Amino acid sequence: MHCDEALQHLNARTDGELSVRQAEQLAHHLAECPSCRTAAAGLPALDADLRHVFASRRAAAARLAERTIAAVRLAGDLPAPQAKPFTPARSFAWAQALLALAAGFLLAIVIFRPWQSPQAPPAAVAMRPPIARLAVASAP
Amino acid sequence: MASDGDLVRLALGGQLVAYEELVRRWSARVLAVCHSKVRSALTAEELAQETLLRGFRALRTLDDPAKFGPWLCGIAARASLDWLKSGQARQVSLEGMSDGQADAWVLQPGETPEEATDRADEHRRLLGEVAALPEVYREVILLYYYDDVTYQELAAILGVSTATVNSRLTKARALLRERLTGLKR
Numbered sequence: 001m002h003c004d005e006a007l008q009h010l011n012a013r014t015d016g017e018l019s020v021r022q023a024e025q026l027a028h029h030l031a032e033c034p035s036c037r038t039a040a041a042g043l044p045a046l047d048a049d050l051r052h053v054f055a056s057r058r059a060a061a062a063r064l065a066e067r068t069i070a071a072v073r074l075a076g077d078l079p080a081p082q083a084k085p086f087t088p089a090r091s092f093a094w095a096q097a098l099l100a101l102a103a104g105f106l107l108a109i110v111i112f113r114p115w116q117s118p119q120a121p122p123a124a125v126a127m128r129p130p131i132a133r134l135a136v137a138s139a140p
Numbered sequence: 141m142a143s144d145g146d147l148v149r150l151a152l153g154g155q156l157v158a159y160e161e162l163v164r165r166w167s168a169r170v171l172a173v174c175h176s177k178v179r180s181a182l183t184a185e186e187l188a189q190e191t192l193l194r195g196f197r198a199l200r201t202l203d204d205p206a207k208f209g210p211w212l213c214g215i216a217a218r219a220s221l222d223w224l225k226s227g228q229a230r231q232v233s234l235e236g237m238s239d240g241q242a243d244a245w246v247l248q249p250g251e252t253p254e255e256a257t258d259r260a261d262e263h264r265r266l267l268g269e270v271a272a273l274p275e276v277y278r279e280v281i282l283l284y285y286y287d288d289v290t291y292q293e294l295a296a297i298l299g300v301s302t303a304t305v306n307s308r309l310t311k312a313r314a315l316l317r318e319r320l321t322g323l324k325r
Contacts, residue, residue, distance in 0.1 A: 011310040015284075017291050017302075046313055046320075050270075053263045054285040057181065061168035061286060064185055068167065068192040069160045075196065077156070 001029040006036045014047050148205035159199070163192050166209055169297060170216045172286035176279040177220035179271050187223055191216040213297050269319045277312035284309060 001009075009026040012018040018026070030037050142150075142158075144165070150158035170191050175184035195212045202211055251259070270281055283294055291302040298305065 007314070008306050008310045011313060012291075012306050015291065015309070017306065042317060043313065046317055049262075049266060050281070050285050050316075053266050057171070057175075057286055058168060060181070060185060061171045061188075064171060064188055064192075065164045065167035068163050068189050071189075071193055072156060072159060072163065072196055077154070 001025050003029075003033060003036055006030070006033065007039060010036070010040050010043055014043050143206065144208040145204075145206035148199065148202060148208050151199060152205075159196055162195075162208060166212055167192060168287035169209070169283060169289065170212060172282040173213050173216040173279070173297075174220045175286070176275065176282045177217065178223060183223065184220075187219050188216065191219050194219070209293075210297055210299065266316075266320070269316055272319070273312060273315055277308055277315060280305065280308040281312045281316075 006026060006029045009018060009022050009029075013023065013026065030040060142161070144162065147158040147162050151162070167188065171184055171188040174187040174191065175181060178184055178187065191212065194215050195208075198215075202208060270278060273281065280294065280298070283289060283297060289297075291305045294305045295302045
C-alpha cells in the first residue's frame with residue numbers, strides 16, 4: 001500500500017467508513033511506515049477540533065430549522081399547482097408542426113394523384129399468323 | 141424512519157408536518173452549502189432559510205421525490221451564487237466565516253478568561269483556515285462537520301463517488317494540518 005492510499009484509509013477510519021479488509025491493510029502499512037504513524041496520531045485531534053468548532057454552527061442550523069418551520073406554518077399550505085402559461089415559442093412550434101404535416105400531405109397528392117382513374121392494362125398484342133412451322137424430323 | 145421521498149409525497153398530499161421533518165433533516169446541509177459559497181455564517185443562514193422556503197413553494201415541481209436533498213442543495217447553490225453576483229459579497233471578508241461564533245466567547249466550566257480567549261482565538265483561526273481552503277475542499281469539510289453525514293450521503297449531495305468524498309476530505313484535512321502547524325508531510 002502506498003502512503004497516499006494509507007492516508008485515505010486513515011481518514012476513512014476516523015470517519016467510521018473503513019471496511020475490515022481495508023483496516024487490515026492499513027494496520028500492516030502503519031506497522032512499517034513511521035510517517036503515516038505520525039499522520040495517524042494527529043488526525044483524531046484535528047477531527048475533534050473541527051467537531052468542537054462546528055458545534056455552534058450545528059446549533060445555529062437547528063435554530064434555522066425552527067424559524068423556517070414557523071414560516072411554513074404561517075404559509076398554511078403548499079401553493080396550488082399553476083397551469084403552464086401560453087408562450088409565443090410554444091405556438092411557433094405548433095405552427096411548424098402543422099406546416100410540415102401540410103407539406104407532406106401535398107407531396108403525397110402530387111405523387112399519387114388520386115383523382116386519376118387507374119390505367120387500363122396494355123392492350124394485348126395481336127397474334128400474327130405464324131411465318132413458318134418447325135417441322136420435326138421424324139425417325140426413318 | 142420515513143424516507144425523503146415518502147415525506148415529500150405526504151407533504152404534497154397536504155400533511156405539512158412532513159415538510160417540517162424534511163426541514164429538520166436538511167437545514168444543516170443546506171446551511172453548509174450556502175456557507176461554503178458565501179463564507180459568511182450569518183449570510184449563509186439567511187440564504188439557507190430562503191432556500192428552504194423556496195423548496196416549500198416549489199415542491200410540486202420536483203420530478204423525483206427521492207431526490208429532494210440534492211434538489212434542495214442545488215437551489216441553495218444557485219441562491220448563493222446569485223448573492224455573490226449581486227455585489228454584496230464584496231462587503232464580506234474572510235473573517236466573516238467566524239461570525240456567528242458568539243458561543244466561542246462563553247466561559248466553559250473551570251475555564252479562566254484567558255483560556256476562553258485563547259480557545260476563541262484557536263476557533264477563529266481554524267475557521268479562518270477552513271474559509272481559505274479551495275472551494276471543493278471547503279465544501280466537503282463544511283458539509284461533513286455541519287451534520288452527521290455518511291460518505292454515501294455526501295456523495296449523493298455532491299454528485300460524486302464515495303471514493304471522491306474520501307479523497308477530498310483527506311486532502312482538505314491535510315491542507316488544514318499544514319496551514320495550522322506549518323509542517324509539510
